[in-house]
Amino acid sequence: MSVDHATMSGLLAGLRVVDLSRNLPGPFCTRMLADLGASIIKVEPPEGDPSRPLGPLFDALNHGKESRRIDFRQPTDLDQLREWLVDADIMVDSFRPGILQSMGLDFDRLKAINPKLVMVSITGYGQHGAWSQRAGHDLNFMAMSGALDQMRAPTGELAMSNVQWGDMAGGSSMACIAILAGIFDAQRRGTGRHIDISMAHGAHAHLVLPKATATLFAPVLGHPPGAGEDMLNGNLPCYNLYATADGRHLAVGAFEFKFWKAACAVFERPDWVERHWQRGQAPGSPENNALRDDVAALIATQPLAYWAERFEPADACVTPVLTMHEAQAHPLFADAARTQPWAAI
Structure with missing residues (x-):
């Protein structure tokens, strides 16, 4: 189109x-x-x-x-x-x-x-x-x-x-x-x-998610969620930033189970599939934190280019963290046909 x-x-x-x-x-x-x-x-x-x-x-x-x-x-x-x-x-x-x-x-x-x-x-x-x-x-x-x-x-x-x-x-x-x-x-x-x-x-007005999740997690934590304790700021293994072997970062945004399942296929870890918050693994639990550490350890074994290539064909919401200059040169933004956030279709 x-x-x-x-x-x-x-x-x-x-x-x-x-x-x-x-x-x-x-x-x-x-x-x-x-x-x-x-x-x-x-x-x-x-x-x-x-x-x-x-x-x-x-x-x-x-x-x-x-x-x-x-x-x-x-x-x-x-x-x-x-x-x-x-x-x-x-x-x-x-x-x-x-x-x-x-x-x-x-x-x-x-x-x-x-x-x-x-x-x-x-x-x-x-x-x-x-x-x-x-x-x-x-x-x-x-x-x-x-x-x-x-x-x-x-x-x-x-x-x-x-x-x-x-x-x-x-x-x-x-x-x-x-x-x-x-x-x-x-x-x-x-x-x-x-x-x-x-x-x-x-x-x-943009604090929509932190306000909502604070209501959910504060009773469990005993305080409002802080750094690394909230749903989307580092608590979940499936939604996190992970360092690669060359000091770069991979953005794992597999928040929904279907995307996490696809990510686990790329990771070649089928044993991780059911360890997802939508399958009952509680955010912040010892099991949750242990999996997060395991994912970090695996991603740290390879450079960013390796993971970017592996995840390129996967529908998993996993992407490299690009520098500003890398983003400008990427086909997503370098395409002269698309210069604005809005377009008629």
Whole structure:
């Protein structure tokens, strides 16, 4: 079945967005909108977006946009911005609460010139409350949301991710959802609205599985599951990261029994098949932990290339852990016919 990226790139054709945001969360949000066909005016201060000195990052976040600069301290420049907003569908900003109002760009004033305007403000901690005026970055939003505490090695050390989940999952993606929902509502009712996206709350909203499994395992453990104690963070033999002989890692994601059975066939260990959580082996039990050690010992006997080749034809949810550069060169991502996460089929 073929995919049609041209069809997807035109889905938002005609949508007009004025983007006042800077750095990562807002620009990544509007870049996704641009990839889907929206027209983006990127409004920058006289000195430019802070990401401009990081050329490749700026290009990745802002391709397909029209960049314009204004001085937000000059009334005439703000008047020019208001003219752009008269015909806009969306305005995106990342200012601290109260800054837009101080410039005469609050929603109550802007809806007077454009009743259908949907404003989406991406903030760290929300528009109201004791934390609303605090500065922050991805690391802070992840830390305060409880999400960062979930990113631990089995030995307990915190991992500092180089993917900005608070900015992008808690901010950019949530803002995209809000924009599309806001536009849908504005088209039906004829009036816009102001939507606030709190990145800390957005990151916290992603703790669906840890919250659920904590309810299940805390009574058994006597405490909420920690590093290596939860269903998907290192407890199960069938769902884990294992070191190979050359210091690389194999991702075993055989969570369901049918995939574990397929993995055991590749491992040539039929005696492991029934030792699965869906066959009654309790997570965290001595038997569970012993099997996990046995799987680790077997995988450690061979380099990653060996296991990658063995599992290539197997329907077992087992894959090599690729570096970023290996992933870019892999046929899955190197195929020029597939450059976006979405495609029409």
